Amino acid sequence: MTPPVLIVGAGPTGLTAACALRGLGVPCRIVDRRRGPGVAPKGLVLWSGALECLHRLGVARTLAAEALPLAGASYWSRGRRIGGVRFGGLRGTAFPGPLCVPQPVTEQALHTRLEELGGTVEWETEATDLTVHGAGDGAAVSVVLRSSGGTEEVTVPWLIGADGARSTVRESVGIPFDGHTFDRTFLIGDGVLSGAPDEAEVQHHIAPDGVLVIVPQPGGHRVFFDLESDGRSDPPSSALLQRLLDQRGPGGLRFHDAWWTSRFQVHAKVAPRFRAGPVLLAGDAVHAHTTAGGQGLNTGVQDGYDIGWKLAAVVRGQDPALLDSFEAERRPASVRAVRNGDQQIRLWLLRRPLARAARDTALRALSGAGLLESRVIPLLAQLDLDHSGSPAVADLAGAADAPRAVRTGRRAPDAALVPVHGPAALTLHAHLAEGRHTLLAYGGQAAGERAAHAAGVLHRRGADDAVTVLWIQPPGTAADPGRAIAAGARVAREPGHGALRGGCAGWLALVRPDGVLAARAGLTGLDALLDRLPRERALPAPARAGRS
Structure with a gap:
């Protein structure tokens, strides 16, 4: 069987996408024209948002062991310190500050993880020609692959182009690369x-x-x-x-x-489109960043993770319209990251004395007031992106029963939990860190019944390997967890005052593999949430003798 997804490019973006796909039960083929993993330490800094993606793939702790945690940043002009920020203060994440780790270390960790998941990279294999056939759900893409073993033409339903700034894939589908060069x-x-x-x-x-x-x-x-x-x-x-x-x-x-x-x-560019039918573009193929803030590697990792989990869901029966959200979510994030880096470089390159004096005065004021730290670091971390306008998120009937902290299109809040059944996870984020879809049912016995029903449906679909059902009981609940446990749901209890308590009857929510709230509903909205989840079993991995 031919894998349904071909990835062109085995840098951090392509490897992240491949690991996300395989981790969610979808085999893929990944090729790269290079002889092996990259050796040039181009990217150095990993911020919180990318580290959370890598943690879901199972490599962040490996990277942290080899990394240097950065303590802060300072700004100097004419030999005098004019401002500074301290790192490590971000809340609600296991990675409160950036880590310095050379890009080859990141690539090697991802390559090792891909092999653990049963994948391999076909090195010295170049995509030389690409043709899109058809349109809509029936579209496919044919690619000519050239290697030392000869030339091969393959046709696949989906292709991810992660082949860098001089992307053959992007050029083949006629997407320009807008922006400027310093x-x-x-x-x-x-x-x-x-x-x-x-x-x-x-x-x-x-x-x-x-x-x-x-x-x-x-x-x-x-x-x-x-x-x-x-x-x-x-x-x-x-x-x-x-x-x-x-x-x-x-x-x-x-x-x-x-x-x-x-x-x-140094370039500052973003492609106007990230998709052409069955061809999806990610990483440096669609955005080129300045060196300021180390945003290129981080944005690419998040691109790869985003398209990986979304494509896995579609291949396993979820509505293909989910893929419309890839460009809708990732392009604004890329534009923001490129714009921020572009502005930093422009500030560095000011030459007129009055402009330099104004810059230095502003940096002193912002730093002294703490605004430089509170505003700049969250932008660089790319941790809590606003996807509330995405076509992939929605408030369903009864959504008002959920608490204000549970916001559709935003990162799920963390909360302390006491395990009742399942992993010994002590927080909600610990459950979400596994990189699966998570259906939350909050409330008493009625919520537990919904959790039991959802777990049963997902088991019959064969999708329970990709979806976690978690019943969270409010403080002081005496509900019987037996039926939910028997159906395969996890059960936890919220201690203390109940930060997640919403409407009196309880609420439901769907959290995506990237930790973002996809939908909220009342307890009667379970079927609508189940419609937003994979409907088919994991695909068998085809045997293929690649060159790793």
């Missing part, structure tokens, strides 16, 4: 920085002739500079990096033993 050359050097502070703080030194950014990383530091464009593309020498470090830095720093240097241009 008229500056940017230099990066990874190596040892003697004389650097012990604290893992990102420093931004903004000089009249350019910027210096210092990023601590495991085993060393990254230094980042900009120069007037000179048309060169060769890697910069350590001598050049040291000269710029002396000119723009605080003094007393020596850069040596470099293991990677690069000279490149």
Whole structure:
């Protein structure tokens, strides 16, 4: 059997999508023209939103063990500190601050996880031609794959293009790449920085002739500079990096033993469309970010996770209209991330004295008032995106019975729980971290009956591997959990004052694998929620001898 999904590109975005698909019971084929996993440490920083996606896939803890937690960031102008933020203060997440981990480590962790899930990457396999056939639900895509073993043409119902900024897939379906390129050359050097502070703080030194950014990383530091464009593309020498470090830095720093240097241009681009029928585009194929804030890798990981779980649901019988939400949700998130990075670079590159003075004054004021930290860090973390306008979320009959904290299109709130039956999870987020669809039933015995019925329906469908049913009993409830437990539902009790208590009769909600509330309903709205869940069994994985 041919897998229903072909992924072109095995970087972080493609690997995330492949792991999400396989984890939810849908086999896929993933190819990449490279010889093996990436070795260039292009992306360094993982923020909370991407880390939660990686945690659902089972790799975040592995990455955390090899990462350097970043403590904060500071901004300097003419040798004086003009502002700063502290990391690690985000609430309601297991990852309250960013981690510095080189991109090859992230790719290797995802590749290992893919193999654990039964997948493999076909390296040195290039997609050279692509044709879309038909339209609507009957559309398919044919792809010519070229490798050392010859040429092969395959036709699949779905294709994910995660093949980078020069995406063959994007060009084949005629989607442009809108945006601009900065008229500056940017230099990066990874190596040892003697004389650097012990604290893992990102420093931004903004000089009249350019910027210096210092990023601590495991085993060393990254230094980042900009120069007037000179048309060169060769890697910069350590001598050049040291000269710029002396000119723009605080003094007393020596850069040596470099293991990677690069000279490149910076782009700020977002494609106008992320989909062409059965072809879905993700990661660098549809958005190019500046280096500010490390948003490119993070946005790509979240793209991959989003399209992975949605495509898995559709392949397993959910309404294909769910895929309309991919572009509706991910493009605004990408536009915001690209715009934020673009604005940061523009602030760094201000040259007029009055503009520089105004920038420095604003940074001092915002930092002193705590606004720089409270406003900028959540944007970079990409943790609580607003999907309330998405076509994939809805308030159903009785939704008003749910508490205000349970908001459709927003990240599910956390709450303390006491396990009654099922995993020993002590919070709602611990249940949601498994990366499955979760149907919540909150209330007394009537809610328990709904949970039992839902678990039975999902078991008969064969979809209970991808969906968790969780009955949450309010504080002081004396309801009998026996029937719900027998049907396969989890049961937990909310302690204390009952932060999730809503209407007196109880409420129902559907939480997506990404932790976002897909729908709310009263206790009579169960059938409408079940209609929004996979309807078919997991697909068998075809045997294929790929080159890993």
